[in-house]
Amino acid sequence: MSHFGRAGPPDIRDTYSLLVLNITFRTTADDLFPLFDKYGKVVDVFIPRDRRTGDSRGFAFVRYKYADEAQKAVDKLDGRVVDGREIMVQFAKYGPDAERIHKGRIVEPVEKLKGRSRSRSPRPRYRDDHRDRDYRRRDRSRSRDRYDERYRGRDRDRYRSRSRSRSPDYRRERRRGRYDDDKGRSPSPNRSVSPPARGSASPRKSVSPRRSPSRSRSPVARDEKERSPTPKSVSPRGRSDSRSPSPQRSDADE
């Protein structure tokens, strides 16, 4: 039914892929299908989602059967507000398998229709094809790197596949940008493997400044207070759960 992209690419003999950007994170293919289908024959609608979380990335791919209809949808739906967000529809350039050309068949309406409609979107941004696209890729990481940093090194390779092979030095730089305070972590190899005893590891900085005084002053007293905050009227729900009730496990975990 509306499970587009669930069974993989249906048939891309001469379908034109449109890239829909700036869509809401909760917009599904079902919402885009009737929207794009009204302007032409939509072969398939696919919305890439996260590998780990499974959430939408914020963009979708709409495949049209004809380029004229696709172009029309781009001109009509591009810049249209969907779900309260303005979406941007444009022809997909980067494909998993060079959809632009299929078996010698020219499937690139962008060149043919490029001069047809110049009104792209109310929000024209830099579209540098031969420009240094390294900075843009690095820049967009600041919003989704929170996931990338977890599986970096595995699935990340496939993402880099579509891009030109870059030196390994590049990825170090981009990740260093996030850890500005990590500039001095290199000469401290033992620091990476010395978090066993947080109570005696860093006597100088200790852990948290807020809970530090409580512990250093009277660790037992705090425990008692947390365990029995108000003897006269204790909460029936058990607010003693304020902090992790199992700190011993967390210590040896990481």
Add this chain to the structure above:
DNA sequence: GTTGAGCGTT
């Protein structure tokens, strides 16, 4: 519950 430049799967 968050995030908003960009390009895709069985």
